[in-house]
Amino acid sequence: MIEYLLFATFIGLLFHGIHRKVIARVQGRPGPPIWQEILHTLKFSFKETWIPKTASQTLFVGIVFVAIAIWSGALFILLSGGSILLLFAVYLLHKIVEHGMGLSTGSPYTKFGAIRSVISAASELPLLVTVVAIYFFTRSLSIADIAAYQEVHGPLLILAFPAAVAMYLVILSKMHYGPFSIIEAKEIVSGNMTEHFGVWRAALEVAYALKTYVLLYAFVLIFIGSLPLALTLLVMLLVLVSLSFVCAVTPMLSPYDTVTIQTLVTGALVIYILILGVVMG
Amino acid sequence: MKKQTSLVIGLAAGGIAVAAGLLAALGHLPVWAAELVAVVMFPAFVIFIALWWNAKPGEEDIPFIGY
Numbered sequence: 001m002i003e004y005l006l007f008a009t010f011i012g013l014l015f016h017g018i019h020r021k022v023i024a025r026v027q028g029r030p031g032p033p034i035w036q037e038i039l040h041t042l043k044f045s046f047k048e049t050w051i052p053k054t055a056s057q058t059l060f061v062g063i064v065f066v067a068i069a070i071w072s073g074a075l076f077i078l079l080s081g082g083s084i085l086l087l088f089a090v091y092l093l094h095k096i097v098e099h100g101m102g103l104s105t106g107s108p109y110t111k112f113g114a115i116r117s118v119i120s121a122a123s124e125l126p127l128l129v130t131v132v133a134i135y136f137f138t139r140s141l142s143i144a145d146i147a148a149y150q151e152v153h154g155p156l157l158i159l160a161f162p163a164a165v166a167m168y169l170v171i172l173s174k175m176h177y178g179p180f181s182i183i184e185a186k187e188i189v190s191g192n193m194t195e196h197f198g199v200w201r202a203a204l205e206v207a208y209a210l211k212t213y214v215l216l217y218a219f220v221l222i223f224i225g226s227l228p229l230a231l232t233l234l235v236m237l238l239v240l241v242s243l244s245f246v247c248a249v250t251p252m253l254s255p256y257d258t259v260t261i262q263t264l265v266t267g268a269l270v271i272y273i274l275i276l277g278v279v280m281g
Numbered sequence: 282m283k284k285q286t287s288l289v290i291g292l293a294a295g296g297i298a299v300a301a302g303l304l305a306a307l308g309h310l311p312v313w314a315a316e317l318v319a320v321v322m323f324p325a326f327v328i329f330i331a332l333w334w335n336a337k338p339g340e341e342d343i344p345f346i347g348y
Binding site for chain 2: 001002003004005045046047049064065066067068069072073076080198199202203206
């Protein structure tokens, strides 16, 4: 079991490196090597590690354990073909992790990050609507059933394209350096992660690598179907590169614009679902 | 916490996760139970091993609480 987690962590960190590389090349810079994020994580693990005096020690440390645990759990939900609602629950728990991480330190910068994570809760709305849209087609929320449905009827990427766009937006909202990355914006240093340094940051990089792997894998499973591992990784990479391109050419939005766009997308999806409801009964 | 304590906890967490995986592969443990063990043990494995190699060789506690 632990080998799946180590593999997903390695690929996730590699994807983060590729993400940075693509952004740099689109912006006309050479960029770091693609294994930079792996080195970055190792580097953090050797840096001095402390717990700030102003922090809630239990929350400060515990939140890092929880961050890794929830995305480890999410990976096993995907591998076992579990319910998409459980994946949705993990996504909501991640929001609590972001918020708790910011509030645990006592630093004003991390608190700003925590508050922004609450503001950006609008990013969950497209995911919820995606779940409903998928149910209209497959009549099941089990990932195994969704994959089986696609083997017969073709990929949901084509059948339910607006839902795929919404899920894509959800993944985009969780990417580093993206238009919706307001919780880690440079004007608030590193946002909610500012005080988590050294080993804590290295562990968070592991959690975020798992998160990236899980979200991309979920997109492939839910909208394209069950593929051989090599092909799955290739499609995940293609989705990642497209996300990196969007991140490279889009400036970071203000918190209010972030909420507005995500709410507008949700509104459009609700109209789509109403139409689906009328057409498909 | 002492450097040696970190190593012991990290290795124990990793060992338990590997053992649960092996037991599940041999059919002595349900797969979901092995997955649950991995979910709980993997964070401990990552963090305590990192704390161990981060710690200096002296007798001081890690992580430093201050600043």
